[in-house]
Amino acid sequence: MALKCAVVGMGGIGNTHATCYKENPLAELVAVCDLVKEKADEAAAKFGCRAFYDEEEMLKAMPEIDVVSITTSGYENGSMHFEPAMLALSYKKAVLVEKPICADIRDARVLVDYAAKNKLYLACDLNHYFTQPAEDAKKRQLEGKVGELIYCIHKVGFNGTQDAYSKMMPQQWQMP
Ligand SMILES: NC(=O)c1ccc[n+]([C@@H]2O[C@H](COP(=O)([O-])OP(=O)(O)OC[C@H]3O[C@@H](n4cnc5c(N)ncnc54)[C@H](O)[C@@H]3O)[C@@H](O)[C@H]2O)c1
Known part of the structure; x- marks a missing residue:
């Protein structure tokens, strides 16, 4: 139903x-x-x-x-x-x-x-939760590499649709 x-x-x-x-x-x-x-x-x-x-x-x-x-x-x-x-x-x-x-x-x-x-x-x-960059950021947070996250500026260099993510991930995303 x-x-x-x-x-x-x-x-x-x-x-x-x-x-x-x-x-x-x-x-x-x-x-x-x-x-x-x-x-x-x-x-x-x-x-x-x-x-x-x-x-x-x-x-x-x-x-x-x-x-x-x-x-x-x-x-x-x-x-x-x-x-x-x-x-x-x-x-x-x-x-x-x-x-x-x-x-x-x-x-x-x-x-x-x-x-x-x-x-x-x-x-x-937040439509960018389930993306490789977000997963990498969370991993760093859990590993204690950053403190409590209270503010974040996130620049997405493409139109951000699920389709665009699925085409670029995970091969094209590199940890800085
Ligand atoms: N997830 C996304 O991709 C994405 C993209 C753009 C915007 N947003 C978010 O969506 C939200 C709305 O953005 P928008 O551009 O549509 O805003 P908007 O200002 O155009 O529309 C908000 C509407 O809410 C009404 N409103 C405010 N308080 C209310 C209440 N208590 N009860 C009933 N109506 C009320 C206003 O009259 C207005 O019509 C923002 O929080 C924005 O950050 C999300």
Whole structure:
């Protein structure tokens, strides 16, 4: 049975999440939400689902929702993630939050702790996690070659799609 999915924050990336849910037979897009009514209405019309302008109203009105994508942005693109992600978790939803998980690592830790303690799924959509460069960086971290990672600038020299990665990895990637 398809998971019932909702998207909060209908900018460019929220619309991408909605498109992915629409195209995936394991998902059923049931609701979109944006503080800006026109954005929510436009997406709801495009994707054929319900529109909401307040996340909590959506969560109360549609208890059947299984998964919530948080695709809001804010300062440094992550300052508006914590509250909507915590709200969805507090309603016992699985949450997929856009990168960066939060703009402040202390908020991120609260979010992760809350999800772990309540045995809820929480994932951060950073599409470069499962790549050779990221694996190499993690290996160095685990080997104690770098300290706790709190900030990282990552330059990707190509368009970054899964297709591009699969063509270049692992032969072309060299540890610096
Ligand atoms: N994974 C990727 O490849 C990728 C690529 C680009 C952007 N992003 C991330 O996606 C996120 C969104 O980026 P964007 O460019 O679509 O942003 P955007 O500013 O265009 O859209 C965000 C939307 O969220 C709405 N919003 C904000 N707070 C809300 C709330 N509490 N409830 C409901 N709606 C709310 C805003 O009104 C806006 O329409 C950012 O965090 C960004 O870092 C990820």
